[in-house]
Amino acid sequence: MKAIVTIMLKNGVLDPQGKAIGHALNNLGFTQVGEVRMGKIIELELIETDAAQAKTKAEEMARKLLANTVIESFKVEIAA
Amino acid sequence: MKAAILLFPGINRERDMVLAVRQSFRQEPAIVWHKETELPVGTDLVILPGGFSFGDYLRCGAMAAQSPIMRAVKAHAERGGYVLGVCNGFQIITEAGLLPGALLRNAGLRFLSMDTMLKVERADTVFTSKWEKGAEFRAPMAHGDGNYAADDATLDRLEGEGLVAFRYSDINRNGSARSIAGIFSPNLRVLGLMPHPENLVDPLMGGVDGKPLFDSLAAA
Numbered sequence: 001m002k003a004i005v006t007i008m009l010k011n012g013v014l015d016p017q018g019k020a021i022g023h024a025l026n027n028l029g030f031t032q033v034g035e036v037r038m039g040k041i042i043e044l045e046l047i048e049t050d051a052a053q054a055k056t057k058a059e060e061m062a063r064k065l066l067a068n069t070v071i072e073s074f075k076v077e078i079a080a
Numbered sequence: 081m082k083a084a085i086l087l088f089p090g091i092n093r094e095r096d097m098v099l100a101v102r103q104s105f106r107q108e109p110a111i112v113w114h115k116e117t118e119l120p121v122g123t124d125l126v127i128l129p130g131g132f133s134f135g136d137y138l139r140c141g142a143m144a145a146q147s148p149i150m151r152a153v154k155a156h157a158e159r160g161g162y163v164l165g166v167c168n169g170f171q172i173i174t175e176a177g178l179l180p181g182a183l184l185r186n187a188g189l190r191f192l193s194m195d196t197m198l199k200v201e202r203a204d205t206v207f208t209s210k211w212e213k214g215a216e217f218r219a220p221m222a223h224g225d226g227n228y229a230a231d232d233a234t235l236d237r238l239e240g241e242g243l244v245a246f247r248y249s250d251i252n253r254n255g256s257a258r259s260i261a262g263i264f265s266p267n268l269r270v271l272g273l274m275p276h277p278e279n280l281v282d283p284l285m286g287g288v289d290g291k292p293l294f295d296s297l298a299a300a
Contacts, residue, residue, distance in 0.1 A: 014184065016187055016188070016189045016255075017185065065142065068182055071182045
């Protein structure tokens with residue numbers, strides 16, 4: 001079973017990389033681009049058959065290591 | 081003052097720290113590998129030096145904060161022991177929860193390698209007693225992630241309880257909240273800061289601006 005952990009800087013936390021990407025897109029002529037936020041995705045291969053159990057475990061991993069909840073929020077999705 | 085300098089893979093400022101400690105403490109510090117589970121008996125001060133522990137993977141300091149020795153460091157801090165974290169060391173102790181907040185990517189996205197000026201916010205601590213309150217001194221900095229961030233309630237608490245140790249006093253180049261360069265724990269025994277006082281402790285280095293930090297600790 002695969003868990004996909006998406007980690008983003010919390011709203012209100014400055015994301016200079018997102019800003020720089022937004023600037024570059026505007027310079028390329030994509031004038032419709034407003035705010036850009038950048039995060040990361042971590043895929044976990046889990047030895048687990050129960051989806052709910054897998055999600056709980058992945059969330060625990062996110063809280064303990066994968067995300068720093070002082071500045072980041074995370075979301076866990078279970079893929080088949 | 082018996083010091084132990086922690087060594088994680090990817091740390092590269094430990095020798096600078098040894099020089100600074102040796103000169104002020106007149107006692108050789110122990111170097112402790114991160115896989116150890118105990119600090120040397122009688123350790124008064126644990127120092128986490130700068131560098132790029134574990135290649136800054138995931139987040140700066142995130143991996144090192146999980147190293148076996150950190151359990152002993154937390155116990156040491158809980159007993160009221162002294163802890164000093166500089167640069168990556170500061171990032172490690174915030175990741176480990178010994179100090180609040182986090183260090184984000186510099187607001188301008190550039191790695192900053194230059195001197196900065198720091199203001200001493202209080203001189204009544206074991207780390208700062210050899211300075212005057214309000215003194216300004218030069219300190220080299222070298223970091224890509226030194227933008228101190230915490231929520232407003234935490235920042236207000238730090239300021240209200242006098243736990244801001246140093247502020248950038250010339251230019252706040254990395255975008256740190258309220259120009260914070262270093263903070264103390266509530267018992268004033270844990271200090272984390274981004275710039276490198278240990279790199280200005282001898283005239284041969286171009287100055288002794290950072291020496292009062294180590295002389296203060298030596299006198300504690």
